[in-house]
Amino acid sequence: MMKSQKRDTDKPKVLLELRNVSKIYRIPKNGSIVAVESASFVVHEGEFVTLIGPSGCGKSTTLRIIGGFIKPTAGEVYIEGKLVNDLGPEERNIPMVFQNYALFPHLTVFENIAYGLKARRLPSDAVAHDVAMMCQMLNLVGTESRFPSELSDGQQQRVALARALVLKPKILLFDEPLSNLDARLRIQTRAEIKRMQQILNITALYVTHDQAEALGSPDRVIVMNNGQIIQEGNPREVYDRPRTPFVADFISNANFYDAYVLSVGERDVLISVQELEFSVPLANCDHIPARDDVLLVAINPITIALAPLGTSLGQMQCEGEIEHSLFGGHSLQYTVRFGSTTIRVVHPNIQGSEVQYSVGSMVSLTFNPTSFRLYEVKG
């Protein structure tokens, strides 16, 4: 990506574009399911884009429409500016890496990787050369003559990756490729994918329902829910400025409270939440509120600071009682009772310097209102 951007200062080339793509499944006698509703987005050359959303939101359907496995009910798909709606998957040259790997069980590792090359009728020495290179790059040397069932999960996943990468495709599609792996292997393989994507300068569209995976690597995140695209942007932006309560909940597992608007100023809006008053930047609000409105406030659990009672960290402070605590390795998650409600707080686990708060102990909570998000209450 870096290279191509340096070379031509123009905008990067659009490789893939979806225009108002919808997919409606008709269930006999049972009405219909809108799996994807009017989705539009573009993917530029060299980009790594992640599609994220809860289970059943239509991610796989979107990806399979792009791959050519499903015909959209409405809308158009363009690859390099060419309308491909009527092309089958075999004519699109955009291989897919499947969640269950979909390795051919009756073919060896070599034959699996060579499959697409042979389908393109490449001479056998070129096939052998390319496959050998791929095996080297993905650390599969020595496994060539084995069958997929004789490989570990991680190796199988790398064969699936090699099989797609060896075709040097314009775009590579991933459908939750890591969800069958354990946590450690997942991190390793994710890094591998990212590395290969950069070395080979491949454009990737990557589906996942794991937020860490989505935020961790890509250039851009597209958040979906109920078949619709809710927000797209770089991970930082989506994390810090979720556009809807759904995104705030899904991406950052935010706390939600009713917020009563006390006054609206030029730059800030003064709200009351659980009898505490906060001044929140107007820019954090999804519309211009009026006095006495009731809004929804989203508070990211990571933005709340905990301190032993009596320690002063700032002004936006109140007391609370630890009701529940969960050790999560890198962080500690607390449920803290304050006023008449509770709040989830994620506290970094910095070794040595921090004490763990025990259940029942009193703490002081410090809020950072500049990170609050305010939403209009709908419905």
Add this chain to the structure above:
Amino acid sequence: MRIPALPKSTKRSLIKSDPVLYSAMVAVWLSFAVFIFLPLLSLLWTTFFVNGTFSFANIKKVWSAKYNVRALYGSLILATAVSVSGTLLGYIFALAVTRTTLPKPLKVLLGAVTILPLISPPFTSSISLTLALGPNGMLLKALGIKNFSIYGFIGIWISETLTYFPVAFMVISAILNTMAATLDDAALSLGASRWRMLRTVTIPLSLPGIGNSILLLFGASLADFATPLILGGHTFPVLPTEAYLLITGMFDLKGGAALSFLLLVPALVVFFLQRQLLGTKSFVSVTGKNGARTEFAQLPKTLVVAISAICTIMVVFIIYLYAIILWGSFVKVWSVNNTFTFEHYRYVFKHGRKAIGDTLLIAFLSTVIGSVLAVVIGYITQRKTFIGKRFMEFSSMLNYALPGTVVGIAYIIGFNRKPILLTGTLTILVAAYVFRYYATGIRSVVASLEQIDPALEEASLSLGAGTLRTFTHVTIPLIIPAVFAGMRYLFIHCMTAISATIFLVSVRWTLLTTRILESMTELQFSQASAFSIVLIVIVFAADAIMHRALGMITANFHRPQEASYEIIGA
């Protein structure tokens, strides 16, 4: 450190440690000894011992008759031809049902039409083929074809293909269905054309099914006796009919035994090959982690058109054949006097009443006894370990693996003198059916037990229930759907199968199928048709009742019943 010696008491005798299992095993071995080993050994004895000394004289004698050698080759050629054509046709049907977007009702029709030959007596298609393509055949007249004879290889081949291709269809569509659909997707997304996908993924992955189907059809055709009897004439002899004619026509038991030994050898080869094939782990079982439930990719367009055309022709042809039988049962004299009449049905219910009653009684008894045995044998071979377990498994399948003719001849030889004189009794008929067709029951019980975690039974034991109580209160309720599935096939077989029992019927006990055969050999086509229709209706009705009963019993289990129409032989 020294490893302490095992205490001697671990080798407690089975009688004390598990008396229920012990008595069950004794009963099973006893029944095997009487109804499997005794007849088979008698057959071998009669073949190889002349006046008490070992000799190849009998074999040499039948081998020296040119006619018998022709019968052996005929059997092998026919079986090869049928297994290839039937498997091909079955594959086409399976592709149509699992890999095309033909409308649902059409697929249901395809499935239903393939059920018909499975539940009809094995020679139904020969009867209707005679009516359509035989002398004065309807279709021949309609098409204006002269000089065509249905009698001989062509006729038997068409008829057996029609009868047995549904078996291929069942086996292959099962394997095509379990393939992971994402493999199709993967092939396409890597740039393979649809033909290439079919050639490099679909067909290689279904090879175990193809192999199994070829073996099954080979065995079925090898054993089939009714079709060649009706359509073979003297132009195309095969072993089962020759053996039958030797025994019933010339009362030559030794010759019949020797001939059936010739038949036994290829049948056992097929049986061993099949065990080998099913024993090796198939590729399919290692595919599809979290099998994504996507649809299979479409086949190439031209292929879909071809498949649809072939299936349409076949379906129309099969329906036509059955319609002929129905029509034939209502006309006075087939193709001579076509006036409508109930005469034949009146005949069936008057003179055939005994046959109907006998058949139902025999089928009912065999089904009940066979199911109980199947549960016991299936349970002990799947759940228990004991010496001779594999031998028990093997023996239990033996009568099933052997051609019916061989079993029938073995039974008449084995039970025609003291100490066990059973010729002409109900017992011998029921035993023949039970030990031949409980095999499907055993298989479905074993398959079902493999799915059930032994921890469930261990839980019951640990809660204080005894072995027997655990079996009746935990195991049986869990496997009852499989038992019923086995029962259905057992019943269908007992109603329709003929190859073994043709040797065992008597004046006292007779069967519907033998009545049909008699009508055919007397050229009473309309009577044969009426008998066939009555038989098919009874089977359909009984099967529907059992299906309902199963539905009621398993209503609270919410477990979809997987009918595996796996193997239906003659």
